[in-house]
Amino acid sequence: MKLFENHNLKPYNTFGMEVYAGQFLQLEKPDEVSVAIEEYLRQQPYYILGGGSNTLFTRDFDGVIAHPVFEGIEKEEETADRIVLRVAAGEPWENLIQYCIKHELYGIENLTAIPGLVGSAPVQNIGAYGVEVKDTVLKVEGFAIASGKPFVLSNAECQFGYRNSVFKQQLKNDCIITYVWFQLSKRKQFTLSYQGLTKALQERELPLSLRNVSDCVRKIRDSKLPDPKIVGNGGSFFKNPVVPIEQYQELLVQYPDLVAYDAIDGGKKLSAGQLIEKAGWKGKRLGNAGTWKNQALVLVNYGGATPKEVLEVAKNIIQDVNKMFDITLEMEINRI
Numbered sequence: 001m002k003l004f005e006n007h008n009l010k011p012y013n014t015f016g017m018e019v020y021a022g023q024f025l026q027l028e029k030p031d032e033v034s035v036a037i038e039e040y041l042r043q044q045p046y047y048i049l050g051g052g053s054n055t056l057f058t059r060d061f062d063g064v065i066a067h068p069v070f071e072g073i074e075k076e077e078e079t080a081d082r083i084v085l086r087v088a089a090g091e092p093w094e095n096l097i098q099y100c101i102k103h104e105l106y107g108i109e110n111l112t113a114i115p116g117l118v119g120s121a122p123v124q125n126i127g128a129y130g131v132e133v134k135d136t137v138l139k140v141e142g143f144a145i146a147s148g149k150p151f152v153l154s155n156a157e158c159q160f161g162y163r164n165s166v167f168k169q170q171l172k173n174d175c176i177i178t179y180v181w182f183q184l185s186k187r188k189q190f191t192l193s194y195q196g197l198t199k200a201l202q203e204r205e206l207p208l209s210l211r212n213v214s215d216c217v218r219k220i221r222d223s224k225l226p227d228p229k230i231v232g233n234g235g236s237f238f239k240n241p242v243v244p245i246e247q248y249q250e251l252l253v254q255y256p257d258l259v260a261y262d263a264i265d266g267g268k269k270l271s272a273g274q275l276i277e278k279a280g281w282k283g284k285r286l287g288n289a290g291t292w293k294n295q296a297l298v299l300v301n302y303g304g305a306t307p308k309e310v311l312e313v314a315k316n317i318i319q320d321v322n323k324m325f326d327i328t329l330e331m332e333i334n335r336i
């Protein structure tokens, strides 16, 4: 492992916040994790940082940031129709997508171009275009920080929900994920429930293949979402809110074009992006922070934004959406 003192976190968060960590511990091998817990993490405040694509640092961090970078994709099992992969937490998510395309493994192609590392994927149950990572995660390996003991959690034990899991609840900031096991299909199968994706495939008259679906997803993302390498951002800043049917029906009278989906546990899931747009915030800027012109749900750093400026935009959006729709938006991003 490598330890850095007073380390600038700007390259480690896609929002591009310039904040400093007292100590920054780069974990280069999974077997360094238990030593790191004993020697560094127990003594001071700590935070486990993956690719930093879902984290908003709100101030300098007076403690140690542990950053796993160990990579590797191992095939553990293969049958006629499925393959089990054990993937190290520090592997970039997009490498796994490319591996699956190359080896013709189906299941996560709709999750193309999501920034971040494999170890973070189960934490917020990353999802896009009708697929969530929970659909392919078999189990998750890691270490509990309080006890220092290794754990293996089955899919059910991960308690996955919409942008949620046990790692954001009971185990919040109390574990380091070392490996994620995925079960992928060798049989050709696609999830085409997201209309924009089927439309894009049809318009381009492309046959259904892993490569074509993945390319279409990338094109859709490019058209809606800012590239964090160019414009700092952390993806969707808020969760899509779920409201009772009655409230949805009342809102519909005033806003007949409201986008809504049936929520799993009842109620209607609305589009936070649309609510923010209707509240007048799409593409709006306050100082150096604001929302993205093509997707109001994404808050952006237009250059040199401070955490205070980003939080000010978020606060104003929450207030205005609440005033207009009586809905309180909940942040999806981790604030540290």
Ligand code: EPU
Residues within 6 Å of the ligand: 127, 128, 129, 130, 194, 224, 234, 235, 236, 237, 238, 239, 240, 259, 271, 272, 273, 274, 275, 277, 282, 294, 295, 296, 297, 332
């Ligand atoms: N919409 C607007 N105005 C906007 C943004 C969206 O009217 O400014 C409308 C769109 O026209 C569309 C609907 O809202 O009818 C949904 O928009 P979109 O398909 O872009 O998806 P989303 O619900 O805003 C979610 C995820 C994204 C994921 C997309 C695609 C959350 C919080 N976000 O966004 O995930 O890529 O669906 O499946 O669930 C992320 O989590 O960081 C993320 C980018």
